[in-house]
Amino acid sequence: MKNIYEILSGLNLEIPEGKKSDFEKDLFANYKTVADYDKQVGKVAQLTDQLKSTTDGLKAFEGVDVNELKGRIIKLQGDLARQESDYQAKIADMAFESLLSSAVTAAKGRDAKAVCSMLDIDALKNSKNQEADIRAAMDQLKKDKSYLFEADRTPPPYAAGTGTQKMTGAVTKESFARMGYRERLELKQNNPKLYEQVKE
CATH class of the missing domain: 1.20.1270 (Substrate Binding Domain Of Dnak; Chain:A; Domain 2)
Incomplete structure (x- = not known):
């Protein structure tokens, strides 16, 4: 990209050395480069887009009663x-x-x-x-x-050995009547014939 002095030289215009600093001062105070211009155009385009999206957003509230x-x-x-x-x-x-x-x-x-x-x-x-x-x-x-409520009952005390004693001697109907469940079961298993006789 050409600078300003090259452009002026191409047009057969020369700026004396003593005036160059004043020329540059006036030039940069009043004129911008293309790059600066493009940057500003980009900012304007961005702000325009933001304004449009804000305006579109506000349109959604048109006719809405704020209260x-x-x-x-x-x-x-x-x-x-x-x-x-x-x-x-x-x-x-x-x-x-x-x-x-x-x-x-x-x-x-x-x-x-x-x-x-x-x-x-x-x-x-x-x-x-x-x-x-x-x-x-x-x-x-x-x-x-x-x-x-259900009553708090204490269970009866455990009677150890009930129905577990071995019968000694002959089994009679009277002794069978005093037998516990286990003793009767044992008699039935060991001597089914005697069991049938005394159970009646």
């Missing part, structure tokens, strides 16, 4: 907050029901619905310490209405 849009946004935010609240309440209810069901089972309640109908469910739900309060309510209900 109505704000109202819809507020309504949607309220709906979301309500759904979140409902969701949290359902989770809390599920946790409470699980806790209550476990407590009824642990207390050996005969019928969970009958037991729960005797409790102040709302007070227990709103309790700060649900687990302890449910347990206390269950213990009190067990005292007041014991028929709703």
